[in-house]
Amino acid sequence: MVAKIILPYFGGGSAVWTACMLFYQSLLLVGYLYSFCISKLKTVYQQLAVHSVLLVVGMALMPLSLESIATTEISTQPFFDIFTLLLLGIGAPYFVLSATSPLLQYWLSHSVKSVQVYRLYSVSNVAAMMALFCYPLIIEYNLALSMQVWMWSGLYIAFSLFNFYCLYQVYRNTDKKTTEPVQTAQSKLASGVNIIRCIKWFLLSATGVILLVSTTNNLTINVPPIPFLWTLPLALYLLTYILCFFDERVYLKWYWNLMFSVVSLVALFLFSIGSQFAITEQICLYLVVLFVACIICHGEIAKSKPGNEDMTLFYLILAAGGCVGSVFASILATELFTQYYEYIVGICLVFVLSIAMEWQKQQGKVERKLVYLNVVGCLVFVSLFYLMQSQFNKYNVYESRNFFGIIQVKDIVNIDNPQRRLIDGYTSHGAQALAHQGKPMPLSYYRPETGVGVMLNLMANNGSGNKVGIIGLGVGALAYYGQAQDEFVFYEINPDVEYVAKRYFNYLTTSAATIDVRSGDARVSLANDYHQNGAHGFDMLIVDAFSSDSIPQHLLTREALALYEQHLAADGVLVFHISNSYLDLRAIMSGIEAQSGLQSRYFKTSDSATDTDQAEWVIFTSNMRYLADPQVVSKSVPLREVSQNVIQWSDNHSSLLSVIKL
Structure with missing residues (x-):
């Protein structure tokens, strides 16, 4: 307890x-x-x-x-x-x-x-x-x-x-x-x-x-x-x-x-x-x-x-x-x-x-x-x-362990497109092509055809000067979508992940946007930011914080959503990454939709010949310009079409038994 x-x-x-x-x-x-x-x-x-x-x-x-x-x-x-x-x-x-x-x-x-x-x-x-x-x-x-x-x-x-x-x-x-x-x-x-x-x-x-x-x-x-x-x-x-x-x-x-x-x-x-x-x-x-x-x-x-x-x-x-x-x-x-x-x-x-x-x-x-x-x-x-x-360790470039877990950087060369991957536990948390030239293209869950890639490209097409908050750094792949005059604020609790993203991957250093990486638990940091400096006014807030395939419940509760909404601009977009081998989080997303009153879209990008990672993303927004965009319409469906159950968590009551895949 x-x-x-x-x-x-x-x-x-x-x-x-x-x-x-x-x-x-x-x-x-x-x-x-x-x-x-x-x-x-x-x-x-x-x-x-x-x-x-x-x-x-x-x-x-x-x-x-x-x-x-x-x-x-x-x-x-x-x-x-x-x-x-x-x-x-x-x-x-x-x-x-x-x-x-x-x-x-x-x-x-x-x-x-x-x-x-x-x-x-x-x-x-x-x-x-x-x-x-x-x-x-x-x-x-x-x-x-x-x-x-x-x-x-x-x-x-x-x-x-x-x-x-x-x-x-x-x-x-x-x-x-x-x-x-x-x-x-x-x-x-x-x-x-x-x-x-x-x-x-x-x-x-x-x-x-x-x-x-x-x-x-x-x-x-x-x-x-x-x-x-x-x-x-x-x-x-x-x-x-x-x-x-x-x-x-x-x-x-x-x-x-x-x-x-x-x-x-x-x-x-x-x-x-x-x-x-x-x-x-x-x-x-x-x-x-x-x-x-x-x-x-x-x-x-x-x-x-x-x-x-x-x-x-x-x-x-x-x-x-x-x-x-x-x-x-x-x-x-x-x-x-x-x-x-x-x-x-x-x-x-x-x-x-x-x-x-x-x-x-x-x-x-x-x-x-x-x-x-x-x-x-x-x-x-x-x-x-x-x-x-x-x-198993012959591909290791770097590995470390601390209170928050184990991370490894591996160079996978025995595939058609050799990659450098960040492994948290046993799960890949981002990758970069080893043979890239110039600005590396995001791979895995963050490639352009996934839900988050579609939304970030739409935001970029609507002009520069956008402010994006991202809970969870990984390899920093989402920094690829940043344009000049944009500001990307990453929240990362594990200091080793920040070190790896800056030392072994190029997404952060080659991004055109201003990059700010903040250490500590994202929810605690956002609450402190709000009390000290007011709302950020994020045009997009992306929740992508998980350790291996385990997701912290406190980032999906009623109180967490209220905090996200405080920091979100009036026509901003709230994005959740819900790809998970062991949890079906769609019912939780339905609960967030019911609480927020925002409209939702569910993106599921299947694996392909060049990328074997299947990606699931859910967006919430009241911005009709985004919702009516042909790419969004063709690549997503309303959340209610894939989830009839509605589960709402709070800090006072939550149980992952209700969403675990058996």
Whole structure:
């Protein structure tokens, strides 16, 4: 819920969820550290008293307030901006939530002799998994964000009151003068924590989180960053904990290691050519790989868990491993790698840890066979990865990675018309002929016969001195249409894209128009411009901002449209690029038409022998001169002819499930 609230202010990309995961893992570590420390107090009575005070503080901070989000300024370190924002907004209540589960299990081990407290860990994860599925399928789809915040605040108060009841029952049934937990025969056998076991827990926990975060990143390269796709990997990650801690027999070592050797090859093909699979195939295959890998990690953790007396230390080490894994996958990997290689690192770690754990035992023939299986599997995986990457990267001219994603510049020379392309994720975001002379002709979605090309040429034919706003820079191909005395203002959130457009492509430098590239989120920039300097008066405003095939929802809401209309000239044209492999945005366009009262035209330009990219553009205007132009009439149709559904989004309520292509 909170990730969805802050999404518009940080570019609408999946990295927002990754940053939220880092916050989640970090506060989980702090909460578990608190649980470990409080369990060392002299008596259970003192422990209950301290935690009761914390519960009261958490309740006093309700209802949840996130008003500071609207005034957030994005710095050059968005991860830390998000972390600080979440810490100030929900840090205290989440700290209470993270500390509660291990403490209740620890106290229960004092008062109930026959209970298997580790099974409560499974139960708590079942509840978390149910909530994860309920949010995107029921809550997000039906409730506005403001109502969601109030509902969460109410549930948190109910949670706190129930905790007071649990603390009272623990107080009644526990000897207040002791801190020693009840030990069953099983827990006594499991005691004897040493440094090797602690390192094992730490590394296995870190590996699971690395795979969780990297799977989410890879899964949302080409598909929109919606909560449903965020929560699926996390839910499956929790499911492996549930199964392994509820019944250790779920983890059949030979079976799951053999399965992993097979699915590791699936992971390799997904990493290299994932865009060739349909969206449902990508989701299913990524989740299968994650499930098998996490079953191994969490199965090994469950089989080596300690007795009740070391429970809080055990959870603390798991949280520390998870936090370090999240830091690696969220921050360090962005600095170390130019692609999502942390996914490959996670797969290799599963192999290496499986080998190390079996090599340490060496008990019997089966364990030796498992070592050989994992050694061969790891060598095959690494060898194939090297061969495939050397082929896929041989056309690379430049590649970079930052908070907003991965971009590559490739020279494609093995085609009839050699091109230089900008690739964001796996999707081409513009191209330029390598053999061009003088001013390069736009290719791909921006060629003259597409909707945007037709409209920009019409505007140029009606005179110079036009002002055009463009949300999304790409390679700067639209600058080609600029004439002398025109002004083209580009809004681009990713600084690496601006660098590439100026360094590796010629559209900006050869344009006759005055070019102004402004950094930052377009909607935030336009709002600031309006408040500081008034309306731009754009003759044309083009919305072409997407990261790979994922589109930020906050650029398509009722409030965003109102902002666009403020900056648009009276007879100006509003243009949307809606080409997308995974989303059908025509119903959203119909909603914009209904809200604006402007007339619409839908352009669909098919691929050709010289250009394989199919382009879909929608225009909105009240300018009858444009609407009656023969080119517009021949190349477009009214939007209502291709879309009967009408969907209107707002900042308070939107769901991409309503437009996703399945």
